[in-house]
Amino acid sequence: MTTTCGYCGVGCRLETHVRGGRIASITPALDGPANLGHTCLKGRFAHGFTRSPDRLTTPLIREQGELRPASWGEALARVVAELERVKRDHGADAVAGLASSRATNEDCYAMQRLIRAAVGTNNIDNCSRVCHSPTSFAMRKSFGLSGATGSFSDIDHAEVALLLGVNPTQGHPVVGARIKQAALRGCKLITIDPRRIELADYGAIHLAPRPGTNAAVVLGLCHVVRRDGFVDEGFVAARTEGYDVLAELLESYDPAAVEEITGIPAAELEAAAHLYAEAGSASLLWGLGVTEHKYGSEVVQLLCNLAMMTGKVGKPGSALLPLRGQNNVQGSSDMGALPDTYTAYRSVEDEQVALSFEAEWGVPLSRHKGMKIPEMFDAAIAGELKAMYIFGEDVAQTDPDIAHVAAALEGLEFLVCQEIFLNETTNYADVVLPASAFLEKEGTFTNAERRFQVVEPALDPPGEAKTDFEIITTVSRALGHEMGWETPWDALDEIARLTPEYAGVSHERLGRGGLQWPVRADGSDSPTLYDTTFDRPGGRGHFAPLPYKPPGDAADEEFPLVLVTGRVLQHYNAGTMTRRTANADLVDRDLLEIHPVDAARLWIADGDRVSVRSRVGRTEIEARITERIEPGHVFTSFHFPETRTNLLIGQSADVNTSCPEYKVVAVDVRPIAEQPAFSPALGTTT
């Protein structure tokens, strides 16, 4: 059986080999367009979690504080009774649902239909809120469509690749390997990251800005491009609007001013700008190091500016490629599992669009935007949100300020979780529904290059667990809204019927290679966007004149170091899957990376447990001394629940999309045995 990997957003095609009802082995599909016969240790080896002894195999209901096994009939009756009660007593807007970026397009589409049509509210969101919602917002503003402008194959043709806030050899290993191979063949890399990432060792230039200063870096690059005459005047005149206002703003970002803000030596910034601008083709790649900031969405708009100024968009080798975190970050949002949009980012306030969905679903639909995830938690604490249906997301581990999240979940009258394992969030659940992993479901995922790819089940869900698609459609039926689908392919047909951008998508047409949206009715797809026109009114790309603004947090005397969080190769986000495989034998804990200079000053030795305290929380992590990180900064991952990394993260979030600022947190680090009063004096270092 050939399927699509359920780990990161690269979208590797995998061959599954089953023996005796379990996966014996997984090998990469030789014809996978994103992976070309390769995959990483997560896709290839980390499948054992599917038959882990602690998989949820029966519904659970909370009774006298404890979760106990229950039948499907009993669990569904409880879910329906509670959701209907809350709706009757407090209105439909007192209910909210979360779809999952790990689930299929059809699961996410069904989930948003459940919340919109069966419950009657737009309070639906998905976990891309906390990762790439800024990318989606910004690319729609600048270019028109929410997705990469090209394909991973552009990496193979690029003379230069500029990587900002992304560490592909850890987070997106197969694309990381592809970039490394391109670099070995002569593609020049510009890496920009507070940490010296592995690809920096293979690159031409590495810039290490202070966390939270990406905007100044990109404005500085644009300044040099303009100052030194590298603007593609023809492209700017014919294809774009708003350049003059940007040009005026760029005046104040000369390399010396940018060095002041970012710490990047002026000469290095100039060299990077020249390398990018002089290349015949150059691609831009970014990740959560760009988006998970207070002004993350604005930095993506600034990157779009840089590409448009130099005419490096919509051409072979010149693509903008956001590397999506989870396997279906792209698709879960494409499918309308968002509080303000239906499929393909069409507003819930758009009368024509709403009417088309009302006609298909046969129910009246709300024209008011719903709540984003952080707003849901605030509303729960305020007593306005009473019930949540959370599907495939461990918000109590992965969302910021988890003390706040816990208070919100505690405050709900009813919480149903649809999960494959018990987790931090199910501690607050009244009902837990046992669901399925990617190796047990069928449907489609959409990877980071906008490619719909087929997912085929290799296994049945264990015990009484069911596929997410079956659970959601069953709950909807019990709530009185029959979706009328037998299989996920029926849902995909409905998506295609109601969404012009996906008009030509069908199970048969996707075949082994998938299709990159927009897919026209005749089935032709779009590996490259914007080769002749942008998808905005008038067809012109928009230059956003956005100045640098400081991040939401900054080091000070009490919290002198800046913490950046991220992931490591061997594990995946909350670790729910990878911690239940032998990947945990390779890496069994989160580590706090700290520069030798800081470590010496704080009397910290490699391997010491240290206390990490931020303005909102405190946790303990083992220190790892490394020169990959700059003095003044520390780094850790968030794969192990016992680390509780997200206790440290505050409420600061992207101004446009509420994506949390996971990447800039001022912290105080000290050895655990040390009493604060006797610790060495701490100077401000950033």
Add this chain to the structure above:
Amino acid sequence: MSTVTVDGVEVEVAPGATVLEAARAAGRWVPTVCFDERQAPFGACRVCLVGIEGSPKPLPACTTPCREGMTIATEDATARRVAGAVVELVLSELPEAPAPHTELAQVAARLGVEETRWPGTVHQTDEDFRHPYLALRHELCISCGRCVRACDEVQGAFALTATGRGFEANITAGLDAGFEDSTCVSCGACADTCPTDAITEIRLLPQSTEEGWK
């Protein structure tokens, strides 16, 4: 594009295409051992020999570029005899026949090589099961170099190296420190390409029990 004839069938091939690519485009089978389409042609094993009109001797299909008007015979008698002898020599060094699902076993079967006429010294058992996923059984290594090239050209981890000469030739992970203490990123590309299971998934070995699976 240029046109070549493979076993009497004309095929069009792209500029720079190899004879192996032309043969495959024509739907013809050519035995290979050191070839993997994910890697640059290596031309080490000499099993993919084919007859080419005008050439005094068979040529390796994987490294020979097509020329306009070339006439290729995939079942050339000399080529097949030499390829069979090469496979037979390779098998003669192994302490046991490679598992039937491996590429080497399948090539041997298709070439009609059943057992070797040259019994002699065979590799001694030398196993490394330290890594949670990857098993290394040096005695099955035939020094085709595919794992080393997968590590270099596909992943870019540079964790594997060829060592030794002649009969002693083998591969080593991380200067003999094993996979775990090398620059290995556990991607498994080496196990995926290995034609003999010298590197394989530890869970696929017969001695790996159900309970031991993770």
